[in-house]
Amino acid sequence: MSKLNLDCLALIFNELKDKKSLHSCLLVNKEWCNLVVPILWKSFLCYEENEENKSIYYNTILSLLSSSSKQLLINNNIKLPLPNLLDSPLFNYISFCKFPNSDIVNGVINMVLKNHNNHDKKYLLEQEIYKLFITQCKNIKELYWKTTQQLSLFPGASTCFSNLIKLNINLDYINSNSLEEMAKYCKNLNELSIHNPKDSPGLISLIDSQKNLKEIFLYSVKYKERTYEKLSDSLSRKSNSLIKLELSNIIIIPLxxxxxxxxxxTIFIFFNEVNEHDDDIKKIKEFQKYLAMSEFPNLQILSIYWLLCFKELANLIEKTNENLLYLDIYNTPRNATNTGMLISSIANNCPNIKTLRTYIEPKDFIHIKSLLLNCKNLKEVKFDSLYAFINLNDNILGDELLDILIKFSPKSLNIITISAIWKYSIDGFENFFENYRDCTLRQFNLCKNYDYDITEDHKAIINKYVDEGVIRSSVCTFY
Structure with a gap:
């Protein structure tokens, strides 16, 4: 039998998702073993769930610690598993690995120290594990930095981290000096995630040193009173390269x-629910002001969580040069206004939009017609109600929306989610689904459902059309 080319084998092995199959390949011959081992070790730190397998991997990591590290740990009464001091591994497995996150390192520590609360021992073992990876891992592309260990100051850090393209840092753990050092040789980041940002000189240096920073993510666990003008200025200086921005609970930075x-x-903006009497509402209003003033002519994706900003978004969308493809507005406060203004702005300025999820009121149904007529590429819509309960005086308003969807929806639209609170007649439901017999709905969903809005007859109709294949799937949760 002719022998398979090793390059072809490598491609095949990299496509295999079944670890059992890969482990079987290890036993075929030495060449296969040499190809498979790096693949297994490249992924185990992220995907291994079996506790027994984890222990094997963790023990192997400990066995690869340098002699000086092992002796240091022994001198500090940290007892390593005996086999790791006797056996010599066949491969330098660490060189195949991605750089470990803190969960992996903590897993090794807990296995050795059995969850003992000796901080000094934990810190020392953690230090030696990170030193091992920093000296052995080359050309690391991603780093999740959530430790007080000053990784950027360890021997070999400049080689290990100089090619980073993705860095995730938590500033509750990392000091300014460590970031300042990282900035000296980490200059090619495409993506930077910052948890609990601070106006530290090291962070500013790290941002300023990047040559082509494309994506920035800022996350804060809670609102803080201080503002960070230097951080805001440093982000402004990256305006030429930045194409993606994500803000979560960030009102501490001058916006x-x-x-x-x-x-x-791409813009993602998330805020936790805030009390209207909270002082932070002023900062959120300031944010909305800057949002309305901004112009993003290339904007394609926009997601907003918990903001009263339909008017500002309508103004913003007018300046997107018809590039917007995705708009998702989620968990909006119930006293929001100008929902119809937003729908109208989308209809007039977003002919290429594919996904729209937003809130409307029955009075906005009139704008849905022009939306469907002008936006021929729509694939998914979600129209939710701003209110949990509406006094409709027993009027059935939902049929009006169903009728508009039947008459004016583009052929591409096959994922539809609507609020159950607007009330729909049985005949209206039947007529709506019959219209889709020749073009199957990929999904039909109901949101904010209440028993008095959707009867057992409505549920039976949905189930009937799912069974008949008119609706491929349906998510309808009834409270």
Whole structure:
């Protein structure tokens, strides 16, 4: 039998998702073993769930610690599993690995120290594990930095981290000096995630040193009173390269930098629910002001969570040069207004939009017609109600929306989610689904459902059309 080319084998092995099959390949011959071992070790740190297998991997990591590290640990009464001090591994497995996150390192520590609360021992073992990876891992592309260990100051750090393209840091753990050192040789990041940002010189240096930073993510666990003008300024200086921005609970930063980021194609903004009497509502209103002032002509994806900003979004969408493809507005406060203004702005300025999820009121149904007629590429819509209960005086308003969807929906639209609170007649339901017999609905969903809105007859109709294949799937949760 002719022998398979090793390059072909490598491609095949990389496509295999079944670890059992890969383990079987190890036993075929030495060449196969040499190809499979790096593949297994490249992924085990992320995907291994079996506790027994984890222990094997963790023990192997400990066995690869340098002699000086092992002796240091022994001198500090940290007892390593005996086999790791006797056996010599066949491969330098660490060189195949991705750089471990803190969960993996903590897993090794807990296996050795059995969850003992000796901080000094934990810190020392953690230090030696990170030193091992930093000296052995080359060309690391991603780093999740959530430890007080000053990784950037360890021997070999400049080689290990100089080619990073994705860095995730938590500033509750990392000091400014460590970031300052990282900035000296980490200059090619495409993506930077910052948890609990601070106006530290090291962070500013790290951002400023990047040559082509494309994506920035800022997350804060809770609102803080301090503001960070230097961080805001540093983000403004990256306006030429930044194309993606994600903000979560970030009202601690002067948000004037938004108006500078004219090349953004993707924006995600998330706020936790805030009390209207909370002082932070003023900062959120300031954010909405800057949002309305900003221009993002290349914007394609926009997701907003918990903001009263339909008017500002309508103004923003008018300046997107018809590039918007995805708009998702989620968990909006119930006292929001101008929902119809937003629908109208989308209809007039977003002919290429594919996904729209937003809130409307029955009075906005009139705008849905022009939306469906002008946006011929729509694939998914979600129209939710702003209110949990509406006094409809027993009027059935939902049939009006169903009728508009039947008459004016583009052929591409096959995922539809609507609020159950607007009430639908049985005949209206039947007529709506019959219209889709020749073009199957991929999904039909109901949101904010209440028993008095959707009867058992409505549920039976949905189930009937699912069974008949008119609706491929349906998610209808009834409270």
């Amino acid at each position: 004037s930098f938004l108006t500078s980021l004219v090349n953004l194609t």
